[in-house]
Amino acid sequence: MAASIFQGELVSLVREDPEIFAKNFSRWGRDSEFIRLLDNDPARLVSVRTAKQWFEKDLEKDTLDEAFFIIHTLETDQSVGFVGLGEISWNHGEAWVGIGIGERAYWGKGYGTDAMRIILWYAFTELNLHRVSLGVFEYNPRAIRSYEKAGFVHEGRNRKQVLRDGKRWDEVHMGVLRGEWEKIYECCK
Amino acid sequence: MDISTQLFEGKLICLAPIDHEKDPEIESKWTHDPDYLRMLSTKPARPLSPAQVKKKYEAVEKEMDESHSNFYFTIRAHPDERLVGFIKIYWVEWTNGNGFVELGIGDPNDRGHGYGSEALHLVLRYVFAELNLYRLSVVVPEYNQPALHLFTKAGFVEEVRRREALQRDGRYWDAIHLGLLREEWETQLKGT
Numbered sequence: 001m002a003a004s005i006f007q008g009e010l011v012s013l014v015r016e017d018p019e020i021f022a023k024n025f026s027r028w029g030r031d032s033e034f035i036r037l038l039d040n041d042p043a044r045l046v047s048v049r050t051a052k053q054w055f056e057k058d059l060e061k062d063t064l065d066e067a068f069f070i071i072h073t074l075e076t077d078q079s080v081g082f083v084g085l086g087e088i089s090w091n092h093g094e095a096w097v098g099i100g101i102g103e104r105a106y107w108g109k110g111y112g113t114d115a116m117r118i119i120l121w122y123a124f125t126e127l128n129l130h131r132v133s134l135g136v137f138e139y140n141p142r143a144i145r146s147y148e149k150a151g152f153v154h155e156g157r158n159r160k161q162v163l164r165d166g167k168r169w170d171e172v173h174m175g176v177l178r179g180e181w182e183k184i185y186e187c188c189k
Numbered sequence: 190m191d192i193s194t195q196l197f198e199g200k201l202i203c204l205a206p207i208d209h210e211k212d213p214e215i216e217s218k219w220t221h222d223p224d225y226l227r228m229l230s231t232k233p234a235r236p237l238s239p240a241q242v243k244k245k246y247e248a249v250e251k252e253m254d255e256s257h258s259n260f261y262f263t264i265r266a267h268p269d270e271r272l273v274g275f276i277k278i279y280w281v282e283w284t285n286g287n288g289f290v291e292l293g294i295g296d297p298n299d300r301g302h303g304y305g306s307e308a309l310h311l312v313l314r315y316v317f318a319e320l321n322l323y324r325l326s327v328v329v330p331e332y333n334q335p336a337l338h339l340f341t342k343a344g345f346v347e348e349v350r351r352r353e354a355l356q357r358d359g360r361y362w363d364a365i366h367l368g369l370l371r372e373e374w375e376t377q378l379k380g381t
Contacts, residue, residue: 042284091233092356130361133351156349158368160324163285168323173349173366 005121006069008114013069013122016079018055021070024079025051028102037140038100040162040171064088067122071101071115080106083115085123085132093130095123099143108142116150121185124178131177137162138170151176151184190378196315197262199307204262205270207250212263213242215272219295228333229293231355231364249277258282260320264294264308273299276308278316278325286323288316292336300335309343317371324370330355331362344377345369 006013026048029035035043058068068084081101088095097119101112123129134152136143152174160168197204217239219225226234237245253259258281264274274294281288292309294300316322327345329336332355341347345367353361 040282040285089231092231092354094351094354130356131351131353133354153352155351156347156366158324158326158348158366159346160370161285161287163323173351175351175354177353 005126006118007074008118010075010109010111010114011071011073011080011118013083013115013118014072016070018052018059019048020079021055021082022048022052024102025055025082028081028100031102031104034100034102034104036164037137037143039098040137064090067095067119067127069115069119071111073106073111078103080111081115083119085119085127088127088129093128094133095127095129096133096135097123098134112143113146113149116146120150120176120181124181129178131175133173133175135171135173138172139164144172144174147174151181153180190314190318196319197311199311200267201302201307202264202266202273202304203270204276204308204311205265207246207261207263208272209243209246212272213239213246216242216295219293222297224297225293225295227357228330228336229291231330258288260315262308262312264304266299266304273304274308276312278312278320281320281322286321287326288320288322288324289326289328290316291327292339305339306342309339313343313369313374317374322371324368326366326368329365329367330357331365332357337365337367340367343369344373346373 004012026046029046032043065088066084066086069082070079071081071083072078073080080103081099083097083099085095085097099112099116101107120132123132134147136147138157153176155173155175157170157172159170161171162169217237220237223234249261253261258279260278262276263272264276265271266273273296274292276290276292278288278290290312292305294305313325316325327340329340346369347365348368349366351364354364355362
C-alpha cells in the first residue's frame with residue numbers, strides 16, 4: 001500500500017468543496033446511462049445550484065455515519081467520480097458502499113476498482129468494520145466484474161426489483177467480510 | 190374479493206390508526222423487553238418512555254403525510270380492539286413498484302395466536318390490490334426464526350443473505366432478505 005491510505009495506483013480519494021463537486025455532479029447527471037446505472041430513483045436533471053445546496057447541507061451534518069470521497073486521477077488530478085460508505089452500523093460493524101465514475105472516458109479502465117480497493121482498505125483498517133455490502137443492477141455487468149475483482153462475493157438477488165425500459169431486472173447483492181479481504185490483501189502485498 | 194371486501198378487517202384482528210392517548214403506555218412496555226427490540230431492529234436495543242413513543246408516533250404520521258412512501262397500521266385484537274402490535278410498509282418506490290414490510294407483536298403472550306399472520310394477510314392485499322405494487326421485501330435477522338416462518342408461510346422466498354451482517358450475544362448472524370412478487374401472491378389467492 002502507498003504511503004497514504006487515501007492513495008491507490010491510479011487514483012486518490014479527496015474531499016472537494018460543494019461548488020466544485022456540484023458542477024461535476026450536475027454535468028455527469030445529464031448522462032442518463034450513468035444515472036440509471038447508479039441507482040433506482042427515476043433519472044432527473046439537477047442544476048448546479050440545487051446540487052450545491054445538497055452538498056452544503058452535508059457539510060453541516062459531518063456525521064460519523066458516512067465517509068464520502070471524490071475520486072481524483074493521480075495522472076492529471078482530475079475529478080472522475082465519487083465513492084462513499086453510508087449507513088455505517090457501528091454496533092454490527094457493517095457499511096454500504098456506493099461508487100460512480102461520472103467521466104465516461106474513465107469507464108472500464110480500472111479507476112473504479114482502484115477507488116474501491118482504497119475504500120475497502122479504509123473500511124477495514126481505519127473504521128475497523130466487519131463487512132461491506134452493496135447492491136448493483138443486473139444490467140450493469142461492468143460494475144459487477146469490478147466488485148468481484150475488489151473481493152466482493154455474490155450473496156443473492158432481489159428478483160425483478162427494478163423496472164426500466166419496460167423490463168424488470170434483479171438487484172444483485174454482494175458483500176465482503178474482513179477475513180476474506182485480509183486474504184486477498186496478503187496475496188497482493 | 191371486491192370493493193365491498195374490507196381491507197382493514199380480519200377475523201381475529203383489525204388494522205387501525207394510532208391512538209395517541211392510549212398506545213404510548215403500551216408500546217413503552219414492549220420496548221422494555223430487549224428480545225422484542227432485537228427481533229425487530231438492528232439498532233442497539235433502547236427502551237422508550239411513553240413520551241418518547243408519543244414523539245415517534247408524531248414523526249411516523251408526519252412522514253406518512255409528507256413522503257407518500259410509508260404506511261403504518263396498528264394491529265388490534267377483537268373484540269375489544271386491544272393493541273397487540275404494528276405493521277408498516279416503508280421505502281415504497283413508486284416507479285419500480287416495490288416496498289418493504291415490517292411487523293411486530295409486542296407482548297410475548299400475544300405471539301403464536303395468528304395475529305401477525307392475519308395482519309400480514311390483510312397487508313398483502315393492501316400492497317398488491319390497493320397500492321398496486323409489484324413486489325414486497327422483508328429483511329429478517331437469522332436468529333428470528335418465528336418471523337422467518339411467518340413470512341415463508343405467507344409465500345415469501347429467500348433471496349439474499351448478507352453474511353455475518355449482525356453481531357449479537359458474541360457471535361455473528363446473517364441478515365436474510367425475502368421477497369414476494371405480485372404473481373406469486375395471485376397464484377396463492379387462486380389456490381385458496
